[in-house]
Amino acid sequence: FLKVVRPLSLLLSVLGNLRSNSAFVLPKVIFRWWKISLRNKFHESRPGEIKESQEDFLDDSSLHIQIAIVFGAKVLEHVLNLCRGNYDFLEWLPVPLLLYIISFLELEDIARLSQVSRRFEMICNSNALWENIVENLCDTITPEMKELAQEMGWKQFFFTNRLQLQLQLRRRRQKQDAQNKKVTE
Template sequence: MVTAKRPKMAALLEEPVFEISGQGPAPSKDFFQLLVTKTKVIWRWWKISLRSEFRNTVPGELKESHQDFVDDSSLQVQVSTVFGVKILVYTRNLCQGHFDYLDRLSEPLLLRVISFLDLEDVARLAQTSQKFKKLCNSEEVWEQIVERHCDTVTPEMRSLAKERGWKEIFFCNKLQLQMHISRKRLMQDHDNAPEERI
């Protein structure tokens, strides 16, 4: 029996896989860029100085394969010095094939995935990064959670959610929700009532 080969997950990654740039630590004013593609690590630098001997210095670039970068302790020290140990560890992990596929999914797809999680898992995922915190607290996610957990979602609830947010609607108990809806009705009735003439 012949089976079709599945593409490797890494083939689905967009280029570049990772990119960061910034100024070196003080007193240096030099500028650096670290770029990781599917096959290479590219390290670029620009000498920034007012001193005359550096005026004609051209930007530099070093390209290495992933394995060469993992073996190059000198370049790793430079990356760590400029961008910190966490970026170095992350870059090494990328070069060793440890890609964060979930973080690379599009926002609409991530929102769809999150909508299938239990509430406890949504809360845990929100603690993993700023990106997931934002997504897990988004109106889109909480609207889906309310629709999944409530028997009916009335137009009045939708209107109230626009003012207060779906997350607050979800955590309101039924009595509080009825109170909010009644208050909103009274305000609408008051706004729609004809003005009395004197």
């Protein structure tokens, strides 16, 4: 017979238990599998299931081997880390919530956080974050300044000193005036 395991079943069971428990301690690990076969004697077979406490799962090397064979070593390591309580909740938070949290950090901390992972690098360098930071720290932002920031990027806009910004705004205004003058002629 052919044993097929639905790959997300184990992880979803583990994550479901993790989310439902307020102390973030996994009460059990559930490993489910389905047998799929063309033979008649297996048509009525029911799905298999193993439920173990986290302590028992951590000690069950035969189940570790099964999971590694079916899902791979990375999934096994991830599940073991979940059972040990090594879970990075920040990696799983939605981006809008992360942007909100990060906007309260100091600039040096944002720079350090951007080095943690590719995801955090992308978020820490995103226009959405820097637009939020600029809006929180600057008293007034004119529509002209917003247009310039969208052209050059909010992060670069934030780190550009005021004299350079005034010069760039003046050049931009002159360029638009010249274009408007050509259109009217």
